[in-house]
Amino acid sequence: MGQSVVETQDDHPLEGMNGRAHRVVSSNHSSEPVPLGFHYLRRLCRERGILFEDPEFNVSSAKIPTTKHRSQSSITWMRPFELCARPKFISESTSRFDIEQGELGDYSLVAAVSCLTMTPRFLERVVPPDQSFQQAYCGIFRFRFWKFGDWVEVVVDDRLPTAKGRPLFLRSTDPTEFWPALLEKAYAKFYCGYANLLGGRTSQTLQDMTGGVGQNFRISEHDPHVMFQTVNSSISRSTLLAASIRTEQRSPVRLRNGLVTQHAYSVTGLARVRTRTGEVPLIRLRNPWGKGEWNGPWSDRSWEWDSLPERDQELLSVRIRNDGEFWSVFVLHTEACNLKWYSVVVISRVEVDRAQLRLAKNLVKRDLL
Numbered sequence: 001m002g003q004s005v006v007e008t009q010d011d012h013p014l015e016g017m018n019g020r021a022h023r024v025v026s027s028n029h030s031s032e033p034v035p036l037g038f039h040y041l042r043r044l045c046r047e048r049g050i051l052f053e054d055p056e057f058n059v060s061s062a063k064i065p066t067t068k069h070r071s072q073s074s075i076t077w078m079r080p081f082e083l084c085a086r087p088k089f090i091s092e093s094t095s096r097f098d099i100e101q102g103e104l105g106d107y108s109l110v111a112a113v114s115c116l117t118m119t120p121r122f123l124e125r126v127v128p129p130d131q132s133f134q135q136a137y138c139g140i141f142r143f144r145f146w147k148f149g150d151w152v153e154v155v156v157d158d159r160l161p162t163a164k165g166r167p168l169f170l171r172s173t174d175p176t177e178f179w180p181a182l183l184e185k186a187y188a189k190f191y192c193g194y195a196n197l198l199g200g201r202t203s204q205t206l207q208d209m210t211g212g213v214g215q216n217f218r219i220s221e222h223d224p225h226v227m228f229q230t231v232n233s234s235i236s237r238s239t240l241l242a243a244s245i246r247t248e249q250r251s252p253v254r255l256r257n258g259l260v261t262q263h264a265y266s267v268t269g270l271a272r273v274r275t276r277t278g279e280v281p282l283i284r285l286r287n288p289w290g291k292g293e294w295n296g297p298w299s300d301r302s303w304e305w306d307s308l309p310e311r312d313q314e315l316l317s318v319r320i321r322n323d324g325e326f327w328s329v330f331v332l333h334t335e336a337c338n339l340k341w342y343s344v345v346v347i348s349r350v351e352v353d354r355a356q357l358r359l360a361k362n363l364v365k366r367d368l369l
Helices: 038-048 107-117 120-126 179-190 202-210 224-235 303-307 310-316 354-368
Strands: 013-015 021-026 031-035 076-078 140-147 150-157 160-163 213-218 239-245 264-275 278-286 325-329 345-351
Touching: 038 140, 038 150, 107 120, 107 179, 107 202, 107 239, 107 264, 120 140, 120 202, 140 179, 140 202, 150 179, 160 179, 202 213, 202 239, 224 239, 224 264, 224 278, 264 310
Parallel strands: none
Antiparallel strands: 013 021, 021 031, 076 160, 140 150, 213 345, 239 264, 239 345, 264 278, 278 325
8 A cells, every 4th residue: 555645854844735735935034835746756756666646535424425325435545557567657559438337327427528639739738748657656646636727736546436447427438548537536526525426517627628618508498500600610629519408307318319318419510411302410428338329310230321422521521430430410300300409408618818828838848858
């Protein structure tokens, strides 16, 4: 087991606020705690040959919600190297951005993370890539979130709540990859507990991870043409978009059309196609699970694509594998289809201005120095 890096002597690290160790700096008049950074804590652990243990976000303060099927005693806290022989922070495989929601049900975080993976420069700002389980490993990792106009670095240890040998909550589809589970732990610390992530809004989570301005649009309350133009103009800018199906039922339900309620999909593209019956607006979505797609009109294997020239089919990459990405009609309104899921879809949009883009580049550049 690891040891805590907290010390009690003067001019040495002390346990501080917000899960950060602090150094007491003495003066003639007062002593104020100065937050210690990730690099200092990692160096301290390496010098002592110990694994980092977060003094403020631990088993007792993580606030893991319990259910009738899960008690605190059934949860085991384990480090990644205890779960697999060769853990990786970020995998090099094609499934590196495929994630599973786990048991917590914080779908807003799943949607936000899925959106971030579509724009690597945003992901690297939240998840610094210069971390691993090999070089300089000592059980400490860092992440960044936006709060009150500034980026806040959150440091955590890599002890994760597990059940049956797997991370209990957010996790990668690759059992040897751990950045999603560690990111969720840092976000839970940011909000003072896993339980506080339940019922979150996708737009708010995206704001926390981009510093952008979030908006929600309920499609049924707007003209479809106006909504299509709004989404289309957003995609051309540095805007992250997610669509979700809201119902009164809290738990997710898989519909006959292949979609899941209380679950969010990343918006990855728009298109207009000309058919014999007129122009059809399409939207391309991605399931963050990497599987589970729409099976209605304009889905991967639907007959509608046969009416388009091969060139158009190639441009839209319609015959794609079952990787969780799919096309669908932007608004379904025909009673014959008996599909009304878009009437309850909420589009979450977060636009990041140019200043934020410059800041993102500077943060990544600073990490490389």
